[in-house]
Amino acid sequence: MSTRSRAEQAEDHTRSVDQMRKGTTALAILKLLADGEEPLHGYQIIRQLEARAGGQFHFNEGLIYPRLHQMEHEGLLHSAWEGQPGGRRRKVYRLTDEGRDRLAAELRQWRAFSLGMDAVLGLTEGV
């Protein structure tokens, strides 16, 4: 018999979803930038990811920046400043060719993983 409260179970669920999301944030950013025609700044990326997630995921807003910087450092993204000095300036990010290659590879891995997990969980025949 479970003595865990509903709040504890909800917290576990949130933690579990958060763990799964953390491993795929880079993939989500790559896909978002690949789908758009314009480069995006950090705040736009957060808002658009949350809109795509439909309220399923909550992104810790500030933590998107170290991830973006790391991806830029790896050559997956390119950044540029928009706006005039003294006015509002935004650092916008766009995908590089290397980023597109990484996106294609990670999407292949994701599909293989997803299909594999569906098979393991018995979800391939429809639920």
Add this chain to the structure above:
Amino acid sequence: MTIDDVLAQVRARLDLEADREHELLEEIRGHLQDAVDAAMARGLDPEAALAEAASRFGIVATTGELRRAHAGWGALDGVLAAAVPVVLALLFRWLIFAPDGTATGWREALNRPAFWVIAIISLLAPLARFRQRRAVLAVWALFWGLSLATALGGAVRW
């Protein structure tokens, strides 16, 4: 509280090079401005909007991650900036001069493709930007290997 106050809290937790820190703070400023605008559009007053923006940004967690993400970048750039031109200069010098330090091999060197390749790469080296830590470490090891060989090998004269 103002956005500058929030940025001061961020700055107090960062320990990065001045240029990198300034750029980071400008990026965070833009984020906070957008977040405050969005919160005020939902009806919050400016102070509550900024408090919400700062809270959702997560100063402590974010600055910790930023420090980790940027740790060592400056040092690696410094190693590259110093090591690559030095290594190429040593190779260049070795191609021009004979091992005994005389320029007897000069005319011969001009006819070697390797001479021109090293010369051109030496000139372009300051423009290069390596992102891979492994490459940086390899260059670092090569630099010190050559330096030690120079210092310890009595027969080798540069």
